[in-house]
Amino acid sequence: MTTRRPALSRDPAPRAAARSLPRGSGPLLVLLLWEALARATASGFIIAAPSQIVHHLATHAELLLRALGTTGWAALRGFVWGNLAGVLLALAAVLVPRGERLLSTLALLVFCLPLVATGPILRVLYGPGAGPQVTLAALAVYYTTFLPVLVGLRAAPQGWFDLVRSYGRGRMTELREVRLPAALPYLVAGLQIAAPAAFLGAMVGEFTGAERGLGVLTVRALRALDLPATWSIAGLAAAVSMLAFAAVGWLGRRLDLAPPEVLLAPPVVRGRRAWSGLAEAALALGVTLLVWKGSMAVFGLPRFFARRPEDVWSYLVTAPGAGAQRQRLFAALGETLVLAVPGYLAGLLLGAGLALALALRPRLAGAVIPLSIALRSIPIVATAPLIVWALGRGATGSIAVVATMIFFPTLIACQHGLARTPRAVLDLFAVYDASPLLRAQLPAMLPAFFASARMAIPAAILAVTTAEWLATGRGIGALLATVASTSDYGMLWSAIALIGLASVLAHALLASVERRILSRTSAEQLAR
Amino acid sequence: MRMSARPDIRLEGVAKSFGAAGRRIEAVAPVDLVLAGGQMTALVGPSGCGKSTLLRLIAGLDAPTEGRISIGAETPDALRRRAGLAVAFQDAALLPWRTVEGNVALGRALARKPRDPRAIRDLIALVGLSGFGRRRPAELSGGMRQRAAIARALAGEPDLLLLDEPFAAVDALTRDRLNAELPPLWEARGATSVLVTHSVAEAVRLSDRVLVLTPRPARVAADIAVPLPHPRNADVLASEDFRALCSDVTEALRVHQFPQSVAAQ
Structure with a gap:
């Protein structure tokens, strides 16, 4: 799929090793190990x-x-x-x-x-x-x-x-x-x-x-x-x-x-000024508030649970006790971010790192990529509790859930990006027997990396809140579960608004980093 | 409704520049030109001189910054709207999900001409792609793709045919064959045609008039008539006249592309 090394450098060893085992014994061995591991750790309630x-x-x-x-x-x-x-x-x-x-x-x-x-x-x-x-x-x-x-x-x-x-x-x-x-x-x-x-x-x-x-x-x-x-x-x-x-x-x-x-030459990005970005953000905010309020009015939703934007404002700012409510919300958000951000970064870096490492070993990539495509499709709600159980209810478990959720799509996206390195450029490096990894393949991978980093923001939110809700009982996910069960709709809507705001801000921050880096490494990709 | 099947192309003070103020790039300097109806005019010039820009202005794909263009009595936009022109693009621009037949048929469909499978097949045969009608562009060589693109341009029966370096990506032998086989196709239609090319021999061989353009911004450096008889068979190509015309064009190109070397002589 990506770089194929010259035939000379092929290593015949792995094939020989694989041949020494009878066919189909691999999965059987895994099952046996799994069974043994489960029985050995039976007291831990993990596997x-x-x-x-x-x-x-x-x-x-x-x-x-x-x-x-x-x-x-x-x-x-x-x-x-x-x-x-x-x-x-x-x-x-x-x-x-x-x-x-x-x-x-x-x-x-x-x-x-x-x-x-x-x-x-x-x-x-x-x-x-x-x-x-x-x-x-x-x-x-x-x-x-x-x-x-x-x-x-x-x-x-x-x-x-x-x-x-x-x-x-x-x-x-x-x-x-x-x-x-x-x-x-x-x-x-x-x-x-x-x-x-x-x-x-x-x-x-x-x-x-x-x-x-x-x-x-x-x-x-x-x-x-x-x-x-x-x-x-x-x-x-x-x-x-x-x-x-x-x-x-x-x-x-x-x-x-x-x-x-x-796409090699997408339409050129129009020059954007700071004020136009701000104006767009203000417009988006205005329309959001309008749609929020308007749809509730149109459908005649009772104010008891369908809180309007001004209700959230008063709940967090002007109402009596707003200070305490604000503190509770932001404390929960803090707990969540401490897990979500490291998990997000770890997932991205591990995914991109493995993709680059696999570019050096194309034969290995042939085995890893189909596996990760399969693993990507496993729903997080099914695996989150297992990961948290395995790694504990502390930070490690939740970080691992977030990282896992992001890791596979990033790996696959980066792999696709690497595959787009032009053949002729790889040949050029091969002629000089130089490694194309950092000077050709990494820049070719970056657009795909950033695209997947953008998609990973909602994924990280979903993963961390699900893990908190189902397993750890802390952070904003747990707060949402609690207030939903106690019909504390003021807090529920406030939390939703805050998460929405935070994710859009994260997205904007990422987009500006992306523009800055891509304008240097791959200006032709800056279409969007 | 039609003014003429062989419209003149008239450019009056046409200029084109790109980019915002301060970083403006002048692509085409103000030019006044009349390209006679029913003739093939070749535009030659160094890379990036603005030949293709001029072609896009004539096609109405870009609007000139200054001046006006008329084709017959119409504006390029009006001509385009009644599907009176066709462009054979530099990169063929075949749609990859359509077969060769599908792409050629698209030329008729876009020009709002009635479906005519027979005409499509004939055109495909004319450009030498018989037997490849059901293939997708990805299965064709560069030369075959260019021929399919030319068939598509002809399929709409245009009054004005614009060829933007149609053979740039084709090997020398194929190019020579296309140069020999394709002119009868548009000569038969009698359409007014404009050809953008890098090749001096191709320009002289295919056209009735060669305009040599200067490096950017494009100006007409030399206007060379090509009074050779049609069809341009092997005898014509071997003639002293053909060679003399080629060296005239080459000399005009050299003078304007490398003025320093001329001065040094």
Whole structure:
């Protein structure tokens, strides 16, 4: 996929070692080790043995399948709605270029709202039933489809647009003949990521008080410290997610799509002045507040739980006791950031570092990449409790959850970025027998790295709040769970607003770092 | 409705510059030109001199900073809107998800001409791509892609054909073949054509008139008529006249591209 070293430097040793073991003995060995490890640490309540898992799956097959069906159906509906919304948003952004920045900011803001917080609110809104699950599944996927489709709709070379224009045809022809077909491979890539994400969203939705589903069983198993049940559900959720991921990938290959065109000369960034950035931010803030307040008024939501922006303001600033409430909120945010930021950085750096290391050992990459693509599709809600159990309820566990959530997508994105190093540039370094790693491959990787760093912000929020909610009982995730169960809606809405604000700020900070670095290393990539 | 199938191209004080004030780059200096209808005019000049910019101005893809362009009695925009012109782009600009047939057919569809599978097949045969109609661009060589792009440009039956270095990415032998085979295609249509090229021999061989442009900003340095008979067969190419014209163009290029070396002589 990336660099192939000359045949001379190939090392025949690994193949010889692999041959000394009978075929298929690898997985068996892993299972045996796993079983042994589980039995040795049985007192620690961390690892369930494969035999226990199989036993649990066998004895609870009917229950698990019914729950899987419930969750899967909600996930599927959310998948359809969320992707539809993502595609329509991307189309709107392309057809109305002036509104694109605003639309992107709002879309990001909504995506950054932690499912853990929106869940309880949706539960109150919908009452019993599958509404919250479907909505959360849709919310979990629309942005990851919106972004690639938007890129795809714009990723066509200028020459194709000139072609359409040279016949005097307008935007609709451009859309039909150039943008839509060009975006199709990007849509498939988005749908592929969306498939497991929808499943995750549906499970989180079930945490908020559904009657049935895998999410309900997860909460029950966690409360009862039922190790085999937790592992079985995690395994089941992981298997379904990987299958969904693989199925969409297969569909994409069946459609025989032309591979996504690599964009070498995207449209130039317009010169931006400081005040225009500020004006945009103010506009985004204004529109957000307006939509927030307006939608509540339009739907006539009771003020008891549907707090307006001014309620949040008074709750945190002017009301009696606001000081204490503010302190509680910011203390929780502090606890969360202490875990989220190191986890975020660790996940990014480990992912990028491993991608670079694998560039040196392409043969190894062939084995690691498919594995990490599979692991990426495992829903965090299934694995978070296991990781926290394994590493403890202290900082290490939560940091590891966040890092794991970010690690795999970063690795894969960086791998793609590295693969884009032009062949001729690699040949140039090979001619001088110099390593292209730092001078050619690293700069080629950076755009993909930053793209994945941006996507990792909402992922980090989701991971850390989920871990806090389900396992550690600290930070803003736990605060959200507590106030949701005690109907303290003032605090709930305040926390949501604060998280939204923080994530948009983090995004803006990252974007400015990205612009600064990319303008030096790969100016041609600075399109967005 | 049509003014003429062989429109003149008239440029009056046309100039183009890019970039914001302070860092302005002048690409085309004010030029006045009339390119006669039904003729092929070649624009030659050093790399980056503004040849392609001039072509894009004539196509109406970019607007001139100053001056005006008319094609027949129309503006380039009006001509474009009634699909009266076609461009063969430097990089072929074939849509990768369409087959060769699909790409050529797109030329008719975009020009709002009725579907005509037979005409498409004939055009594909004319550019020597018979048997490749069902292939995607990625499966073709550079030369084949260029030929497909030219077939697409001709498919819309344009009054004005603009060729932007259509053979730049093609090997010398293929280029020679295309130079021999393609002119009859547009000569038969009698369209007014403009060819941007680097190759002096190609310019003289294909055109009725060669305009030599100066380095940026583009000005007309030399205006050389090519009164050679059509078709330009091997005899014509071997003639003393052909060689003399080529060296005239080369000399004009050299004088304006390397004025220092001329002064030193």
